[in-house]
Amino acid sequence: MIGKDPFADENQAFAEKTVETEPIFTGKIISLQRDTVLLPNGKQAYREVVKHPGAVAVMVIQDDKMAVVEQYRKPLERSLVEIPAGKLDEGETPESAAMRELQEETGMKADHVTLVKSFYTSPGFADEIIHLYFADQCTKGEQQPDEDEFLQLQWLTLNEAKAFVEQGKIRDAKTVTAIYVWELYQLTGKLM
Amino acid sequence: MIGKDPFADENQAFAEKTVETEPIFTGKIISLQRDTVLLPNGKQAYREVVKHPGAVAVMVIQDDKMAVVEQYRKPLERSLVEIPAGKLDEGETPESAAMRELQEETGMKADHVTLVKSFYTSPGFADEIIHLYFADQCTKGEQQPDEDEFLQLQWLTLNEAKAFVEQGKIRDAKTVTAIYVWELYQLTGKLM
Numbered sequence: 001m002i003g004k005d006p007f008a009d010e011n012q013a014f015a016e017k018t019v020e021t022e023p024i025f026t027g028k029i030i031s032l033q034r035d036t037v038l039l040p041n042g043k044q045a046y047r048e049v050v051k052h053p054g055a056v057a058v059m060v061i062q063d064d065k066m067a068v069v070e071q072y073r074k075p076l077e078r079s080l081v082e083i084p085a086g087k088l089d090e091g092e093t094p095e096s097a098a099m100r101e102l103q104e105e106t107g108m109k110a111d112h113v114t115l116v117k118s119f120y121t122s123p124g125f126a127d128e129i130i131h132l133y134f135a136d137q138c139t140k141g142e143q144q145p146d147e148d149e150f151l152q153l154q155w156l157t158l159n160e161a162k163a164f165v166e167q168g169k170i171r172d173a174k175t176v177t178a179i180y181v182w183e184l185y186q187l188t189g190k191l192m
Numbered sequence: 193m194i195g196k197d198p199f200a201d202e203n204q205a206f207a208e209k210t211v212e213t214e215p216i217f218t219g220k221i222i223s224l225q226r227d228t229v230l231l232p233n234g235k236q237a238y239r240e241v242v243k244h245p246g247a248v249a250v251m252v253i254q255d256d257k258m259a260v261v262e263q264y265r266k267p268l269e270r271s272l273v274e275i276p277a278g279k280l281d282e283g284e285t286p287e288s289a290a291m292r293e294l295q296e297e298t299g300m301k302a303d304h305v306t307l308v309k310s311f312y313t314s315p316g317f318a319d320e321i322i323h324l325y326f327a328d329q330c331t332k333g334e335q336q337p338d339e340d341e342f343l344q345l346q347w348l349t350l351n352e353a354k355a356f357v358e359q360g361k362i363r364d365a366k367t368v369t370a371i372y373v374w375e376l377y378q379l380t381g382k383l384m
Binding site for chain 1: 315360
């Protein structure tokens with residue numbers, strides 16, 4: 001993740017002290033290590049840890065429709081429909097990354113974005129954190145995907161988005177979460 | 193993930209054909225491989241892929257309170273408060289795993305659980321899928337955590353759970369999602 005978790009120091013219940021770290025792989029996006037840890041009962045155990053630079057995702061809503069992009073997800077051997085998202089570049093703030101990914105994947109240019117929630121995707125084996133942003137004041141431009149990125153943009157109403165979840169087209173944590181946030185926003189007028 | 197994704201065949205937009213798979217690591221919970229793929233434009237790229245057996249998580253609500261457990265998450269070097277969850281054992285159905293994890297981590301015994309949603313946690317680099325279940329008819333018993341698992345059980349009202357999110361104690365995708373599902377359930381009477 002980017003920077004230190006501000007809540008790390010005060011949340012140390014059942015802390016596992018690292019006895020040894022074995023680096024296993026350093027890749028383009030993730031790296032992997034195996035830690036030997038000392039458990040609270042004095043025994044040792046292994047922990048497999050994937051390191052990830054952190055990511056952003058953006059709920060962009062215009063005329064009661066939310067932008068989603070369909071792209072192939074190699075780990076699943078299928079394509080998924082997801083909200084615009086991407087990993088943080090080195091030295092980039094989550095807010096800048098959110099505006100950059102939004103423009104690259106949808107062509108929409110946001111003057112500002114609002115942080116909805118930050119969450120860890122798989123805390124059992126990975127340190128990936130996703131910062132989920134909301135944007136509703138945008139101007140239109142051209143998509144500029146990365147060189148090895150192929151995606152198709154669509155705009156969905158809330159009911160269409162919920163139908164996509166039922167049909168299994170939408171099936172990832174950040175997009176399912178965004179749809180719940182959107183539904184609550186429509187019901188309560190509050191971004192929660 | 194467990195079994196084949198039933199939606200895989202119909203969602204093949206921008207498919208990336210595997211040219212070569214390089215196995216890198218096989219661990220206790222995850223394994224890692226690097227695939228060389230052929231992109232839709234004919235060029236090649238690498239994809240780092242983490243394989244995971246799949247997981248379950250359970251929203252268990254009794255007397256308007258939801259069970260959460262605090263445990264240390266080595267990848268984050270901090271503890272998190274999360275709903276009961278765990279990985280699927282070999283040959284186990286998600287439903288059985290949900291009832292087993294619920295009993296191990298909270299002591300609660302459910303006669304049946306209802307599937308709320310299944311979602312991929314990190315589709316960019318991992319195939320992990322989490323099946324989120326709901327249970328509200330349970331009987332009480334004793335916690336039986338795994339040998340290398342140390343956790344503390346609490347029961348939170350919806351407002352307490354939302355405060356935990358604000359305070360950064362709750363900060364993982366499945367628990368944040370569960371809290372949205374619970375809030376929508378209270379507002380609409382429907383499990384969505």
